[in-house]
Amino acid sequence: MRPNIIFVLLDGARYDRIHKSPEFVDLMKKGTVLNNVSTAIPYTFGSINVIFTGMYGKENGVNGYYKVAGLKSDIPFLPEILHNNGYFTSRGLINDKILSSRGFDIREEYNEYKAELNEEHPNLIKKTFEEANGAPFFTFLQFTRIHTITVSEVLKKYEWDDKRFYENKQKNLQLYDDVFKETGVYAKKIFDTIKELEILENTIIIFFTDHGTGIGERFGERNYGSFTFEETIRTFYHFVGEKIKQNKSSNALLATIDIFPTVLELCNIKIPNECKGKSILKFLMGDTHKIENNQYTFSETGALHGPHPSPEESNIFCIKNIDYKLIYNRDNDEWEFYDLKNDPNELENISGTGIKIEKEFQEELLRWINR
Numbered sequence: 001m002r003p004n005i006i007f008v009l010l011d012g013a014r015y016d017r018i019h020k021s022p023e024f025v026d027l028m029k030k031g032t033v034l035n036n037v038s039t040a041i042p043y044t045f046g047s048i049n050v051i052f053t054g055m056y057g058k059e060n061g062v063n064g065y066y067k068v069a070g071l072k073s074d075i076p077f078l079p080e081i082l083h084n085n086g087y088f089t090s091r092g093l094i095n096d097k098i099l100s101s102r103g104f105d106i107r108e109e110y111n112e113y114k115a116e117l118n119e120e121h122p123n124l125i126k127k128t129f130e131e132a133n134g135a136p137f138f139t140f141l142q143f144t145r146i147h148t149i150t151v152s153e154v155l156k157k158y159e160w161d162d163k164r165f166y167e168n169k170q171k172n173l174q175l176y177d178d179v180f181k182e183t184g185v186y187a188k189k190i191f192d193t194i195k196e197l198e199i200l201e202n203t204i205i206i207f208f209t210d211h212g213t214g215i216g217e218r219f220g221e222r223n224y225g226s227f228t229f230e231e232t233i234r235t236f237y238h239f240v241g242e243k244i245k246q247n248k249s250s251n252a253l254l255a256t257i258d259i260f261p262t263v264l265e266l267c268n269i270k271i272p273n274e275c276k277g278k279s280i281l282k283f284l285m286g287d288t289h290k291i292e293n294n295q296y297t298f299s300e301t302g303a304l305h306g307p308h309p310s311p312e313e314s315n316i317f318c319i320k321n322i323d324y325k326l327i328y329n330r331d332n333d334e335w336e337f338y339d340l341k342n343d344p345n346e347l348e349n350i351s352g353t354g355i356k357i358e359k360e361f362q363e364e365l366l367r368w369i370n371r
Contacts, residue, residue: 002136002267003243004203005082006125008190010183011044012146012224013209015236020177021184027191027207031240032284033249038297038320040256042211042232043225044142045098046301047256051210052078052099054260054275056298057314058371065225065304065311071100076272078260079103079138085269088132091140092117092124094147099140106131112144113152118186122193129197136202136267143186149179150213150223160222160306172215191240204241204266208259211235217345219307226306228318228327229346233299245286252291253322254280255298293322298368308332319365326351326361328369335362 015035018024040050041057049062053075057063061070071077080103083089090106093099094115101107106128110120121141128137153175158165165172187207194200212232214221224232237259257277264271265279282288300317302310308331310316318327320340327336337351337358351358 001202002086003241004129004136004199005087005138005263005267006190006194006203006205007138007140008187008205008207009044009048009140009142010146010187010207010209011142011144012150012211012213013180013183013236014176014212014231015209015234016231017177017180018184018236021181021187023184023188024180024207025184027184027187027240028238028249029247030191031205031238031244031246031248034237034239034252034254034280034291035249036251037235037237037254037256037258038299039209039211039233039235040299041314042228042299042301044147044210047210048099050256051208051259054257054272054277056257056276057300059274059276063300064302064313068098069100071102076274077102078263079140081264081269081272082138082267085267086135087267088128088135088137089139090124090128090137091142092121093140093142094144112148117141117143117145118189121186122189125190125193126197129199141190143183145182145186146176146179146213149175154222158222160220160226163219165222166216166219169216176213176215201242204239204244206259206263207238207240209235221306225301226303226308226316228299228301228316230325230340230344233318239284244284248286250283250291253293253297253320254291255294258294296321296364298365300369317365317369319361319368324357324361326358326365328362328365330369337361 039047041047045068053060060075061072079089083103089104092108094112096109211224261271261277261279265281283291300314302314304311315330323341325338335351336349338346
């Protein structure tokens with residue numbers, strides 16, 4: 001029997017702050033956490049389209065802020081694949097335009113400032129379960145409390161070059177942690193809804209983040225989308241379900257393109273040849289005790305605002321492996337190279353200091369950009 005699949009987007013959640021919520025810490029014991037997944041694009045609709053296609057933005061058509069509706073019609077799309085394989089499908093978003101409608105039976109849109117998502121989303125799950133009428137179902141939920149607060153308390157109060165924001169990192173972090181605690185309460189409510197419906201044994205919940213949130217670590221990054229540093233491109237995926245190995249975690253380097261084939265294999269559906277990622281289902285099921293690090297992961301962005309705006313197409317790119325990261329800013333033709341093992345906060349740019357692997361990274365990144 002194919003499992004129900006519930007994707008729960010915790011919009012803007014940081015991989016390094018999830019321990020601040022006792023509810024989320026408790027949930028982490030009920031499944032497997034992947035804590036080092038590189039998002040391909042650190043803004044919502046770009047990231048989601050990579051997750052749901054298993055392809056980078058250049059291939060799927062959504063690689064710029066102004067390409068929100070650019071998903072190519074012939075690209076395999078997870079909700080549509082599941083729908084065509086007998087799944088009843090639904091979604092609840094704050095903006096219905098951020099994602100193609102292909103394959104969805106129910107589409108609900110909420111006002112992020114007024115809707116009580118702690119109530120609306122459990123109700124949507126119940127509605128989906130009822131209307132599925134015994135068929136497996138797929139639901140995609142977007143929880144935006146972090147996004148809502150950062151927009152109201154940061155983007156609407158500070159211009160990108162307002163130094164007051166960057167001077168208040170500790171205050172910003174406290175605000176962020178307080179909001180994440182609310183996110184943990186919401187996540188528990190989703191889990192409890194599945195228990196209440198008595199479908200936990202055949203349901204997989206995927207709590208994940210599309211991108212992190214900058215709290216003032218870099219001048220020019222008020223929120224997300226401006227750069228490709230770890231606080232915004234390193235994300236987590238938490239798989240919960242009775243078929244998933246309990247109380248397990250991994251810091252292996254993965255990419256968002258790996259989620260698409262993993263879910264399809266979980267549902268026993270053929271993975272399209274176009275998919276660029278790898279399934280890590282064996283690790284999630286406990287059949288293997290280790291995930292191999294991806295040789296490289298790639299990320300890109302083009303900001304709406306900030307020091308290097310480029311909403312038409314990406315202009316900042318990065319490549320990383322488990323130890324190093326190289327960033328290329330096409331706007332000013334500059335390189336940054338970081339030793340992630342010894343400098344995890346990316347404070348010391350060691351580009352041009354004679355480290356041999358940097359040239360290899362440059363060649364690989366330029367090959368990826370120009371593909």
